[in-house]
Amino acid sequence: xxxxxxxxxxxxxxxxxxxxxxxxxxxxxxxxxxxxxxxxxxxxxxxxxxxxxxxxxxxxxxxxxxxxxxxxxxxxxxxxxxxxxxxxxxxxxxxxxxxxxxxxxxxxxxxxxxxxxxxxxxxxxxxxxxxxxxxxxxxxxxxxxxxxxxxxxxxxxxxxxxxxxxxxxxxxxxxxxxxxxxxxxxxxxxxxxxxxxxxxxxxxxxxxxxxxxxxxxxxxxxxxxxxxxxxxxxxxxxxxxxxxxxxxxxxxxxxxxxxxxxxxxxxxxxxxxxxxxxxxxxxxxxxxxxxxxxxxxxxxxxxxxxxxxxxxxxxxxxxxxxxxxxxxxxxxxxxxxxxxxxxxxxxxxxxxxxxxxxxxxxxxxxxxxxxxxxxxxxxxxxxxxxxxxxxxxxxxxxxxxxxxxxxxxxxxxxxxxxxxxxxxxxxxxxxxxxxxxxxxxxxxxxxxxxxxxxxxxxxxxxxxxxxxxxxxxxxxxxxxxxxxxxxxxxxx
Ligand code: ADP
Numbered sequence: 001x002x003x004x005x006x007x008x009x010x011x012x013x014x015x016x017x018x019x020x021x022x023x024x025x026x027x028x029x030x031x032x033x034x035x036x037x038x039x040x041x042x043x044x045x046x047x048x049x050x051x052x053x054x055x056x057x058x059x060x061x062x063x064x065x066x067x068x069x070x071x072x073x074x075x076x077x078x079x080x081x082x083x084x085x086x087x088x089x090x091x092x093x094x095x096x097x098x099x100x101x102x103x104x105x106x107x108x109x110x111x112x113x114x115x116x117x118x119x120x121x122x123x124x125x126x127x128x129x130x131x132x133x134x135x136x137x138x139x140x141x142x143x144x145x146x147x148x149x150x151x152x153x154x155x156x157x158x159x160x161x162x163x164x165x166x167x168x169x170x171x172x173x174x175x176x177x178x179x180x181x182x183x184x185x186x187x188x189x190x191x192x193x194x195x196x197x198x199x200x201x202x203x204x205x206x207x208x209x210x211x212x213x214x215x216x217x218x219x220x221x222x223x224x225x226x227x228x229x230x231x232x233x234x235x236x237x238x239x240x241x242x243x244x245x246x247x248x249x250x251x252x253x254x255x256x257x258x259x260x261x262x263x264x265x266x267x268x269x270x271x272x273x274x275x276x277x278x279x280x281x282x283x284x285x286x287x288x289x290x291x292x293x294x295x296x297x298x299x300x301x302x303x304x305x306x307x308x309x310x311x312x313x314x315x316x317x318x319x320x321x322x323x324x325x326x327x328x329x330x331x332x333x334x335x336x337x338x339x340x341x342x343x344x345x346x347x348x349x350x351x352x353x354x355x356x357x358x359x360x361x362x363x364x365x366x367x368x369x370x371x372x373x374x375x376x377x378x379x380x381x382x383x384x385x386x387x388x389x390x391x392x393x394x395x396x397x398x399x400x401x402x403x404x405x406x407x408x409x410x411x412x413x414x415x416x417x418x419x420x421x422x423x424x425x426x427x428x429x430x431x432x433x434x435x436x437x438x439x440x441x442x443x444x445x446x447x448x449x450x451x452x453x454x455x456x457x458x459x460x461x462x463x464x465x466x467x468x469x470x471x472x473x474x475x476x477x478x479x480x481x482x483x484x485x486x487x488x489x490x491x492x
Contacts, residue, residue: 002488004038004039004040005039005040005144005145005484005487005488005491006039006040006041006141006142006143006144006145007031007034007039007040007041007042007143007144007145007146007147007487008041008042008043008044008132008136008143008145008146008147009027009030009031009034009041009042009043009044009147009149010043010044010045010132010146010147010148010149010153010156011023011024011027011043011045011149011150011152011153012045012046012108012109012125012128012149012150012152012153013027013045013108014027014028014043014045014085014094015027015028015029015085015270016028016056016085017045017048017051017056017083017094017096018045018046018048018050018051018108019375020108020109020318021318022180022264022397022398022399023149023150023180025264025266025267025270025399026149026180026230026264027043027045027149028085028267029265029266029267029270029476030264030265030476030479030480030483031043031085031092032085032086032087032089032090032092032267032476033265033475033476033477033479033480034480034483034484035090035091035092036089036090036477036480037477037480037481037484039484041092042092042093042094042095042141042143043085043092043093043094043095044094044095044096044097044132044135045094045095045096045097046096046097046098046102046103046124046128047081047096047097047098047103048103048105048107048108049100049103049104049105049106050106051096053081056083057083058081058082058083058096059081059082059083060079060080060081060082061080061081061082061095061139063138064079064080064135064138064139065079065080066078066079067079067080067131067134067135067138068134069099069127069130069131069134070130070197071123071126071127071130071195071197072194072195072197076099076101076102076127077099078097078098078099078127078131078134078135079097079098079099080095080096080097080098080135080139081095081096081098082094082095082096083096087267087269095135097127097128097131097132097135099127099131102120102123102124102127102128103124105118109121115350121186121188122186122188122192122195122214123192123195125151125152125153125155125186125216126155126192126195126196128152128153129152129153129154129155129156129159130159130196130197132146132153132156133156133159133160133164133170136169137167137169142169142173143173144172144173144174144487144491145173145174145175145176145487145490145491146160146173146174146175146176147175147176147178147483147487148175148176148177148178148220148224149177149178149180150178150179150180150181150184150217151184151185151186151215151216151217151220152186152216153177153220154177154186154216154217154218154219154220154221155196155198155208155216155219155220156175156220157175157177157219157220157223157224157225158198158202158208158219158220158222158223159198160173160175160223161223162198162199162202163197163198163199174225174226174487174490174491175223175224175225175226176224176225176226176227176228176483176486176487176490177220177221177224177226177227177228178227178228178229178230179217179220179221179227179228179229179230179238179396180229180230180396180397181322181396182217182238182244182245182246182248182396183246183322183394184217185210185215185216185217185218185246185248186215186216186217187210187211187213187214187215187216187217188213188214188215188216189213189214190203190212190213190214192214193208193214196214206222207219207222208222210247210248211247215248217248218248218251221248221251221252221255222251222255224258225258225490226258226259226260226486226489226490227252227255227258227259227260228259228260228261228262228483228486229259229260229261229262229396230261230262230263230264230396230397230418231261231263231264231396231397231417231418231420231421231422232261232263232421233261233416233417233418233420233421234261234394234395234396234397234417234418235259235260235261236261237394237416237417238252239252239253239256239259240253243394244394260482260486262479262482262483262486263397263418263421263422263479264397264399264402264418264479265402265474265475265476265477265478265479265480266399266402266403266406266474266475266476267476268406268474268475268476271379271382271403271406271407272406273291273383273406273407273408276379276383278375278376278377278379278380278383279294279379279380279383279384280293280294280296280297280298280380280383280384281293281294281297283383283408284470285408285467285470285471288408288463288466288467288470291383291384291407291408294380294383294384295312295384295385295386296384297380297384298312298314298343298380298381298383298384298385299312299341299343299368299384301368301377301380302343302368302370303364303368304341304343304365304366304367304368305365307341309339309457310339310340310341311338311339311340311341311386311387311452311453311456312340312341312342312343312384312385312386312387313335313340313341313342313343313385313386313387313388313389313412313449314342314343314344314381314382314384314385314387314388314389314404314409315328315342315343315344315345315346315381315388315389315390316344316345316346316378316381316382316400317344317345317346317348317390317400318346318347318348319346319347319348319349319352319353319356319371320348320349321349321393322392322393322394322395323348323390323391323392323393324390324391324392324393324414324440324445325346325352325356325391326352327391327440327441327442327445328389328391328445329352329355329356329359330442331442331443331445331446331449332359334446335446335449336363336366336367338449338450338453339453340366340449340453341366341367341368342363342366342367342368343367343368343369343381343385344356344367344368344369344370345369345370345372345374345377345378345381346369346370346371347371347372347373353371356369356371357369357371382400382403382404382406382407382409383407383409385404385409386409386410386456386462387409387410387411387412387449387452387456388400388401388404388409388410388411388412389411389412389449390411390412390413390414390419391412391413391414391437391445392413392414392416392417392419393414393416393440394416394417395413395414395416395417395418395419396417396418397417397418397421397422398413398417398418398419398422401413401418401419401422401423401434402422402472402474404469405422405423405433405434405469405470405472405474406469406470406472406474407470408466408467408469408470409466409469410433410434410435410452410462410465410466410469411423411433411434411435411469412434412435412436412437412445412448412449412452413434413435413436413437414436414437414438414440414445415436415437415438419436420436422474423436424468426451426452426455426465430461430464430465430468431468432465432468433465433468433469433472434465434469435448435449435451435452436448
């Protein structure tokens with residue numbers, strides 16, 4: 001093997017420490033997969049208060065205490081703690097940048113009560129980005145690559161190319177910026193820009209500014225040496241349309257040769273039906289029938305009677321516009337006329353939650369809902385459902401459809417982004433792994449569900465679909481190699 005690389009991986013969410021969505025899963029599994037390929041990779045993230053010192057055995061790094069980090073004309077103090085994430089094979093070191101003012105809160109981006117974004121998210125992530133670089137210098141560990149993820153880390157490449165450009169320590173470092181969702185951009189006022197300490201000359205549309213705002217995501221897209229996103233289809237979509245590119249498609253199209261789509265994998269240790277502690281009964285492709293016990297356990301939990309031959313549809317999602325649950329609401333009455341039951345675990349917009357709650361009351365024996373974030377239940381839903389709904393308006397990659405397939409749960413998805421790249425539409429004759437629809441339209445979704453239910457009524461055919469999905473390889477190794485190749489290309 002050629003020389004191992006040193007990589008610093010930056011993320012605002014890492015499983016099992018902090019998670020609001022798929023970013024956390026990726027930020028845990030991908031570094032482990034890269035480490036398994038023989039490279040030295042370490043993670044840095046903010047130390048939110050709820051990350052338990054005892055549970056995760058966080059310890060202080062004495063020589064990284066009281067680091068002054070400039071914020072505007074002031075300076076805030078950062079302390080660094082350390083821990084590990086580990087799978088069976090590898091341990092990856094995680095550094096936590098701690099500052100009680102910024103991260104000593106109960107939420108990640110917003111207060112759990114009231115669900116309003118914290119007003120100082122600009123400062124919190126300016127502190128984090130600049131803090132990362134100040135920490136690195138003192139640590140004396142020089143990465144070849146800094147791999148940034150999403151807007152919260154988007155200004156790191158800009159710092160390296162400007163404020164830190166004359167510093168020998170940073171001179172040869174290359175940056176990769178991965179976009180997990182174009183819709184979350186971290187756009188703040190020009191006063192925020194002043195807090196960053198970046199040169200004033202950068203505040204224009206050819207720099208960090210987008211539509212009059214200091215835009216963290218745009219900054220990353222502009223200054224990173226390479227850009228990636230989490231599926232090939234989404235990489236195309238965000239260059240080609242204003243809707244998918246969320247107003248930054250012009251810039252993306254310009255940087256097209258530096259943009260790559262690399263599909264996310266899934267963590268095969270966490271999402272393994274044969275070892276999953278959160279399920280009622282373990283199973284795999286050789287013991288598919290055991291899945292039924294999970295279905296019964298799941299229904300029982302929601303007080304819904306089990307009925308033979310009735311398909312159970314599951315859903316686990318952030319209930320936000322992106323995820324397409326407005327389509328589900330539109331056809332819910334029609335859907336309930338089919339031979340189905342439906343269980344939804346979600347959290348998000350209160351108005352959407354209310355509508356589902358009302359529908360649940362209308363169909364108490366057919367429908368169950370739980371609003372909140374519940375990881376254990378998410379595993380049981382994957383294990384116990386027959387079908388899984390993901391009617392997303394757009395979906396950069398999506399993880400749940402892959403978890404579903406691994407658990408023999410057939411996904412019904414809109415053909416967009418990573419959903420299109422990972423699900424093969426049922427083509428008759430036992431071929432396919434799920435059911436897709438093209439147009440963002442409730443009737444199209446209903447048709448896809450109807451198609452699925454028809455096949456569900458043919459148990460032998462259905463089993464073939466389950467088998468196809470369960471035997472798919474969605475492990476990280478393949479994608480991790482693509483990232484490593486990209487790192488190497490940059491360093492050449
Ligand atoms: P996104 O990152 O856009 O939310 P993904 O499909 O990429 O969508 O990843 C979502 C991840 O978050 C999955 O691991 C899913 O199980 C989890 N998740 C989403 N909502 C909930 C919830 N309410 N409770 C538990 N897990 C959830």
